[in-house]
Amino acid sequence: MKKLNKYILVLLAMVVVIPACKDEDLVVLPDWESGVNAYTVVAEGSKGDFLSGNAAQDITFDMLWNSIDGENTVTKIEIFAYFSEAYTDPDGNPAVANYGGVDGVSFLTIEGAAVPANKVTTSFSISQDDMYEMFKDSSFDYDKDGNATPVWGNPDKPNRRASSANFKFVPGDSFSIRWELTTADGRLFDSWSPSVCTEFPGSNCSYAWSIVCAPTIVNPQGDYVLTLADSYGDGWNGATLVVYIDGAPTVYTVSAAQGAGATYTVSVPAGTTTLTFEYTKGDWDSEASFTIKSPSGNVIAAWGPSPPIGAVKLDLCNE
Structure with missing residues (x-):
């Protein structure tokens, strides 16, 4: 009984009133019955995070797309990246600066013959250098005084060095990617319901990771x-x-x-x-x-x- 209210809400949301007599030509399938979604996970054998001090460790993802009706075809996949950094605001409170805006920064486009078939996996990798190239000109008003400071030039983050191959990113930095799918009929799928993103099997809407200081616990007792x-x-x-x-x-x-x-x-x-x-x-x-x-x-x-x-x-x- 404790879950009953949830199921009732789900069922009510799905109810469609259909008259006893209807013109089949006027029945329009909801978008979800002919839409597409995607699923992206870290590839087997790949690390799931960037390692502090080791820019050579990139991340490889496996991605596939799903056609809800089995007929709609994806013709283009676009992947967008975001970068966030933790900092302390002028009042001494922990805060986060986000870069990439609402849409993110374009990282990768897969189209034409390179787009895999329905439910077929394609792989791609992303590195710390890739992220740096996308966000190297970013700045932020950390002090809230109206003056933005370059992220790679912030005196409060001396360990973050643009000149260093291995320390362009530091602990407290995090990243994410999201994707948009264009189908053969010209529709663009760039957002999905929360249930598709978090509850629908074999589907997600983004992937997040961060900088870690060590991959495993040393002396765990x-x-x-x-x-x-x-x-x-x-x-x-x-x-x-x-x-x-x-x-x-x-x-x-x-x-x-x-x-x-x-x-x-x-x-x-x-x-x-x-x-x-x-x-x-x-x-x-x-x-x-x-x-x-x-x-x-x-x-x-x-x-x-x-x-x-x-x-x-x-x-x-x-x-």
Whole structure:
């Protein structure tokens, strides 16, 4: 019964009133019945983030598009990039400067014979150098005094150096891409409903990543605190957070009885060599969120709602 209201809302949204007698020639299919969407993930074997101090580590993506009716064909794919940096505002508060505007900066266009067939994967890579070339002329008014400072020239970020091959980007920087699809009938698909972006299997609308200081935890022993939350208050509906200690999994979740959340302490014994975390999908990921706090007290992961599925990306810059 706790999910009943949700399903009623979904069903009401889908109701179409059809008269008993109708002219079939006047029946128009909704756009979603003949539309297209896409799915982009990190390719197998590729790192999912940029590594601080190592610009040679790029990211390779696998992308495919889906035709809802099986007939509509994509003739062009355009990919746009965004860059954000964390900074401290004049009042001492954490803030984020975003670059790329609403539309993003054009990174890649795939068209003509290069566009794959329906549900066929194509791959592309993006590097720190690619991002720098797109955003190297960016500036921002960090002090809110009406004067913009070049991002690569900000005295408060001395570690960010345009002259350095490996330190053009620094911890606190994050990135994302989105895509637009043009179909053979001339339609442009540049946005989708939140349900398609976060709940529809095999579909997403963007991909985000960041600069990480280290790919894995060194000397992982100690107590880690997992704080799992559910915004609807009825548990995680099948979603789980899996902790792997030297490859051995332990599964954590929020049960229906636990309702809005649960907190667990994971004790990692001395001598452990690998510690990783993985989020697995449930029925209502848009309600799920979690944080992971390390033995040193740092929050090394904070994801949700709709946490990314798969290996959990950790912020180890302060470890």
